[in-house]
Amino acid sequence: MSSNLFLCQLCNEPLKLSQTLCALQEEPLESQRCASPSTKTAVSEEEPQVGTSSRPLPDCGRTSQERTCCCTFTLLGKTTSLRTLNVIQNTTLELSEILSGQKDVDHPLCVDCIDNLLMQLDAQITLVESDNQNYRSFLERESLVSKEEREAMPMELCAELRVLEQEEARLVQELKDIDQHHARIAAELRAAQAESKELNQQKEQDLMEYSALKMDQLELMDQLSSVENQLEYAQSQLRHLRKTNIFDITFTILDEGPLGIINNFRLGCLPGIQVGWGEINAAWGQTALLLFTLAKTARMQFQRYQLVPRGSHSYLRSLTNDEELLLFSDGSHNVFLNNKYDRGMKAFLDCLQQFVDEVEKTECLFLPYRIHVNEGLMQDSSGSGECYSIRTHLNTEEEWAKALKFMLTDLKFILAWASLRYLCTKEGTKPNPF
DSSP, X not given: OOOOOEEOTTTOOEEOOXXXXXXXXXXXXXXXXXXXXXXXXXXXXXXXXXXXXOOBOOOOSOOHHHHHHHSBOOOOSOOOOOOOHHHHHHHHHHHHHHHHTSSOOOOSOOHHHHHHHHHHHHHHHHHHHHHHHHHHHHHHHHHHSOHHHHHHHHHHHHHHHHHHHHHHHHHHHHHHHHHHHHHHHHHHHHHHHHHHHHHHHHHXXXXXXXXXXXXXXXXXXXXXXXXXXXXHHHHHHHHXXXXXXXXXXXXXXXXXXXXXXXXXXXXXXOSSSOOOHHHHHHHHHXXXXXXXHHHHHTTOOOSSEEEEOOGGGOEEEETTTOOEEESOOOSOSOTTSOOHHHHHHHHHHHHHHHHHHHHTTTSOOOOSEEEETTTTEEEETTTTOOEEESSOTTOOHHHHHHHHHHHHHHHHHHHHHHHHHHHHHHHTOOOOOO
């Protein structure tokens, strides 16, 4: 059994050989062995030599690497000549049968590849038959032309040739003109492209400058808008401040109850309403600050006393002996003596009367309660006409609280007058009499 493997030359698939082909391959070997036994004996007795023979195989559509590995075959053993009489006769017989069509040709192709090959051969045969038919028709057409026509044909062809040459010269000249025109158009196109490129660069530069200017404009507009908003806010605040009464905001005096109240601090006390001395001192501090602010607004200086507002420890300083007259107490002062606390409240009434006299030189205040500085009394001039002492010396809490309340009521009227005057001064108009 032969172990040789044959592949299809197109698809490289393994082929199964027929028994006829196998017998055909074995016949030359058997005839060789039968024809020269002495040669076989001689070969077996000699040293075994290895002879190699290679030949290229047809390219079967393999890659370069596959062709390198499979395009050759090697025979092992000593090669002997196969040109014996028997081999030559058998080969001649097979060739005769193949040429006469009595035997099929054995070849290393598979069935599918054979079908494809036959289709290609049929296509080639069709093309050859078409060419053959064209050649036959041309020969038949030539055979129908007469002798006179054949002799006149060169002259016609020469005339046609001259016409074609003139047409060719005209077309060549036209082609040259077209080439020149094309060259001129190409030069104009290059110039236009260069100009377009320059314009594009200039456009990009202009766009960059425009973008920068636009950015600057937006920033300036933002700044302008911010400044306008700040100005509007400042103007609104100014209008609000012009309409604002600083005295009404800073000082609030209430006199509807039994006690006078300034800035939520009660001034005085009653047997049924106990008020700490800290709150009373704070109320005196706010009262002293109010009179000090009114005097400063009216640009006047007090005589005999200097008002020193210091919150819960306010006092008046005497301008004659530099004595400090207190407006605060802790309740330890002697109510039966002429103490500094009583003299401080009496001196405060003196300063208040000085302010009233200064204002009434030009305007009439019409205060509801009259001040008696020498006695330290507050008189209800519009009502019962009774007088109440502002001192604690030999006085009751009820009368002391009423005197303090009457004093705060007069200060409330003076505060209203000062607010009106302050508002008219800001608006630049003349104040009306109170």
